[in-house]
Amino acid sequence: MWLACMAITGIALSFSHEIDAMLNPELSVAWRGSEPVLGLQDAWTIAGSAGGRVARIDLPEAAGAPIVVDVRADRPSSDNLRLMLHPGSGAVLGTRYLEDPPLDRRHMMGIVHRVHTDLLLGPAAAVLIGTLAILWAAQQGAGIALAFTSVKQPADAFRVRRGAKGHKLVMDVHRAGGLWILPATLLLALTGAAMSLYTQYEQAIGALAPQQELATAIARLPRSPDAFTISLDQALAAATSKAAGDRLDRLDILAEEAVYGFRFHSMRDLGAPGGRIVYVDMRSGRILADQHETDLDEGRLALALPYPVHTGQILGPPGRYLLVLTGVGILVLTITGLAIWRKKSRARSFKRTA
Numbered sequence: 001m002w003l004a005c006m007a008i009t010g011i012a013l014s015f016s017h018e019i020d021a022m023l024n025p026e027l028s029v030a031w032r033g034s035e036p037v038l039g040l041q042d043a044w045t046i047a048g049s050a051g052g053r054v055a056r057i058d059l060p061e062a063a064g065a066p067i068v069v070d071v072r073a074d075r076p077s078s079d080n081l082r083l084m085l086h087p088g089s090g091a092v093l094g095t096r097y098l099e100d101p102p103l104d105r106r107h108m109m110g111i112v113h114r115v116h117t118d119l120l121l122g123p124a125a126a127v128l129i130g131t132l133a134i135l136w137a138a139q140q141g142a143g144i145a146l147a148f149t150s151v152k153q154p155a156d157a158f159r160v161r162r163g164a165k166g167h168k169l170v171m172d173v174h175r176a177g178g179l180w181i182l183p184a185t186l187l188l189a190l191t192g193a194a195m196s197l198y199t200q201y202e203q204a205i206g207a208l209a210p211q212q213e214l215a216t217a218i219a220r221l222p223r224s225p226d227a228f229t230i231s232l233d234q235a236l237a238a239a240t241s242k243a244a245g246d247r248l249d250r251l252d253i254l255a256e257e258a259v260y261g262f263r264f265h266s267m268r269d270l271g272a273p274g275g276r277i278v279y280v281d282m283r284s285g286r287i288l289a290d291q292h293e294t295d296l297d298e299g300r301l302a303l304a305l306p307y308p309v310h311t312g313q314i315l316g317p318p319g320r321y322l323l324v325l326t327g328v329g330i331l332v333l334t335i336t337g338l339a340i341w342r343k344k345s346r347a348r349s350f351k352r353t354a
Contacts, residue, residue, distance in 0.1 A: 007330040009116035014320040016109045023105045028064045038090045041232045058250040130196030137189035147175045174336035181329040191310035205302045230285040235260045239278040249274030258282040268294045271313025
């Protein structure tokens, strides 16, 4: 049943933007401009008036989408909020809670995401989900052996026998279907385990291919001795000039390091968000780093891969349709697996009573 839950929520998340737009039409806008008129500095000012510290400004990916701004609470009694702004006027279209969201339509896709990642049991459940994903991967390995030992020719394992009915049809669909979607399900299991057990995965990758933490790497970079605070527009101009035509995706504000992180979409992106990051010193305006995920060392590249692979983003738009087909296949395998288990259970019960 856990697999069925993961499949259903995974299918929903593949179309999260479309479903969210249907559930919350008031958050969609009639804006059809190719670029938002509202500047980053204006978005920062509007969101900052809600109180708290602006942590991220995410520009719209498509027509009708708002500018999304994450605001972190500046005191324990406040909430971390996500504001949706009209890309033209800057009007606040609505807000969402980033933590402990209520069960309503505005937060529905966030709830679905939490069910998919921790079954609403909290961060501690990540270990459980990761362990189940590893067991699922191991079970698939055992299933391969069983699939090929139950047929005369290896090619027969991928086929549903002509004229098969009843239990034989169920067995054939379970065996052949599982083999056909095996590459996708195995990748889902492994990448899901890597994301759920991220700390352990990071430690394992670090032991094999050490990588620098971003904050440490930035702290070691030289900065201008003439420190002064520059405007966000000045930092954006410097980053845009450095990015040489790549499209701006979002801004991350690294307040503790006093650094702006401008993310740009590039032809080499592994998925969303944009993979090219230009870091600008908040005080001097100096370009501290210009890097792309694919330029990173093997360790950080290995850490960046699980999410775009798991979500299908690495394949572009076709990726999510492949995920939907895989999700449907997992549901079919769950149903046929339960049918096979039930028949075998009944057979064992009959033998004991005979």
